[in-house]
Amino acid sequence: MAIVRKFQMTIFLSQKDFFENIRRSFKNKTLIDNNGISYLALDDVLEILEYDLKGGNARFRFATDGSEFLSLPRSGGIARREDVNFRIDPLITDQGKLYVSLRSINRLFNVDVSANLVKSQVFIRQPALFFITFKGDTLRSLTKLLNTTVNKLLALNKNLKEPIPAGIRLRIPTTQPNSPTVKGNTKKSSVRIKQTDKAPTIIALGTTLIGTRYQFGAAPYPRSKRFDCSSYLQYIFGKNGVALPRTSRAQATVGKRIGQRDIEPGDIIFFRRPRYSDNRIGHCGVDIGNGRMLNTYSSPPGVTITRWKDPYWLSRYITASEIL
Structure with a gap:
């Protein structure tokens, strides 16, 4: 028998973006604990992380943040990011609202997320430092999801090998900014517009x-x-x-x-x-x-x-x- 508990939480968002570090809080957000797995309302997550729903079809709801498209399953546990399929926990419904698990939020939205039920707090950090594995993940699927290479992934996660266990936290091999390859020219030059109207x-x-x-x-x-x-x-x-x-x-x-x-x-x-x-x-x-x-x-x-x-x-x- 499912044991479901509800909590009213404050969600704290810490986010790096362009030239600033952003910190915001969102009060009175519902968290559901379903047999030890925590869920937040999908609408709240999309709003906080600035995703816009873009319709859908019989299988998926589509959302985008302007960087890429996510396909969120209407049933089952297979999501899609652009052209990559990956597993998440199936979404659950409570009083007509959809809820997504915290570990699925990590995989879907490139954020670290944790909850403190005693203090009624949820913490979201963007960008994520870690990626939580699910059953069925492979080195190949992980490198496609994280836009990296096997060598870079293994360099940070030295004990990682297939079959990959579910529920481990992998460090994400973030690519550091490039060294500039074109020097700025302080002198203005004539601008050649492309040969098209x-x-x-x-x-x-x-x-x-x-x-x-x-x-x-x-x-x-x-x-x-x-x-x-x-x-x-x-x-x-x-x-x-x-x-x-x-x-x-x-x-x-x-x-x-x-x-x-x-x-x-x-x-x-x-x-x-x-x-x-x-x-x-x-x-x-x-x-x-x-x-x-x-x-x-x-x-x-x-x-x-x-x-x-x-x-x-x-x-x-x-x-x-x-x-x-």
Whole structure:
């Protein structure tokens, strides 16, 4: 017989993001303890971590934070992150609300999460330092989930071997920022716009939106009047007849990969982001020349022009794509 207990908790979020460390608290959130496994309401988790639900189908609910898509199972315990399937605890329902286990939150959202029932507190740290294993995990599946290599995973977890036990905490092999590979040029040079009529109009539209507020995982602009980095690019390219996927990770698969020295106005540039430790692409912008890009991040500034050829951005550079 299931033993279910409910607790009213305060959730404390500690988060690294861009240039700041963020600490927030959320009171009166329900935690369910179901036979020793703790669950939080899925809606609360999505709100706290700034994910937006994007509909679904008969098998999944879809959610995104602008970096990548998650597919949350309507039944069973197989979730999907972009193109990778992985196990979680099945979601449970209480009084019409869905609840997700703490260890599944770790695997789904790249956060460390723990609960103190005595003090009525839940602690969420983003990015995660650890990844909790489930039955069926393999070295191959873990490296795909964490965007890393077997060698890097084993270097931090020396006793790890297959078959991998369930319930162990693996250290995540976070890729450190790169050393800058393109030096900034303090002298302005002439800007060569790509040989297409689309690049200037895309840049012009993007510039008219400077100051538009930022929202992580933003809903479509006409409804939300907000952008995150990938929805902003999707909007300004889309208005000029160039269809882009919704997430930054998916956008990086479009077009032709180019070297950092070959970037021109109209090309899209991709970066790591501090809130993720699983080495994913987490930020993007469109080059406008002279080492600058149009992009958006926390308000203020929202949509802004940023010099990407400075040490902060160069150290987080991943790749660039020629779309036009």
